[in-house]
Amino acid sequence: MLNRRTFMKGLAGAAALGGLAACAGNTPRARPHVVVIGGGYGGATAAKYLRMWSQGAVDVTLIERNPAFVSCPMSNLVVGGYRELADISVSYAALQSKWGVRLITDEATAIDHARRTVSTTANGVLSYDRLVLSPGIDFMTAAVPGLEGNFERLPHAWKAGPQTVLLRQQLQDMPDGGVFAMHVPKSPYRCPPGPYERACVVASYLQRHKPRSKVLVLDANTEIQSKKALFTKAFQSYGKLIEYVPNSDLRSVDAASRSAELEFDRVRADVLNVIPPMRAGSIAVRAGLPLVNGRWVDIDWLTMEAKGVAGVHVLGDALQPAPGMPKSGHMANQHAKLAAAAVLNLLAGEPPSPAPVLTNTCYSFVDDRNAIHVASVHQYDADKRQPMPVEGAGGLSTAASDLEGQYAFAWAKNIWADMLS
């Protein structure tokens, strides 16, 4: 095991190098400084693990625009009325008090990776030795004519917070006999099973309170994108309440009438939940990082640095995933640990681990208490230079169960603690 002395020795060298970067920015630092942008599933985990694994030898500054963490996982239960927003929110206080992370509640506006600096709206320019970037996703709103500026009438609720509450409100206000229509964008998008989980949870609410209503799932894809057999079964259990329509290409929306223009159809809804096409968080795009299809950051999997951009480590939904790797919070947490280990090795003048392993587990609720899962394990393949799913490992639930529902709640509790306390 790397002992503290060797590590500190390595870091002393790194700190000397770091001095160079510091000259370009503001205060010179005696210790290495890592800046993390984004305090979600990836960034918060990275901030904590960098402090924990360096035993405080590395300074970490976390820049997050929101005052508290609000979880997307479990947010569909808030839409369904089974949980409150407070139940899925966690404070950043322990990251500061217990782990010594410096928290800046602000917007990161620009990255200069040549000078190794980050600009913020209200906190000036910060210099870093290494940058961890986990900004999540932003929407390509312009791809859906009529959507721009209309997220109040047509909520996405694909970033948890006020949007989640808004969609809940609209569902509550919907009359019995109304239509809740959801549009699912083409893959890849954040959380492959998420839309189908939402359809089930909304249907479970409607079944109890407004049984003459309907959930219309308009999917741009040819089929259900995750846990297909399990969701098909769950949809069937709701009878006529859920209607699933694949190959639904969305052409435009009209906010005033809450209608969606599809390739062959026009749908008017009482609640219209359009999940827009998405790409890496805009700060990654603005920073000029290499993008695959103009959408996702291309990275080197041993260090998680953006290809050709030394010192900028990208995590979570923003990156171009390796085969079989979903855009999930669980996966973002695993990315963060891989990146934290690599950052500390590099700061100590050591090569990154040659054989990283990542896992994924995603639970989805099919009502207020029964859940299903999909799991996978990904081992680094030196020839392919990326992690590959292990054949014969991973898999799905045999059926939805209350036991897995309990595990899903325990998963949330534990992963929130693993990131934030």
Place this chain on the structure above:
Amino acid sequence: MKKESKVKLSPILASLCLLGVGLSISGAAAAADANLARNLAATCANCHGTDGHSAGGMDSLAGEARDRLMQKLLAFKSGSRPATIMHQIARGYSDDQLALIAGYLSARPAHE
């Protein structure tokens, strides 16, 4: 690079052997990466808590006897121990990796 990791290899390998971690050929990967056990165990933390200290609703693994942990992991892997998900996850790791995980978690204090 190759040369460098070889130089570092021997003392770490030696100390792992002293710890009694059963290493076979693929133990070389562990030796090339001094933090391998820590990093592997961190893949469990999403569900079982940081360093195996569960926040509730899942088994805490910190401080559990290494042999017991290893036995459980191998039983999940072979399918002899019933599970909803652990059989699927355990199969993703080599026996050496599971041994490193068991070794690391058993060495954590049972309470934070």
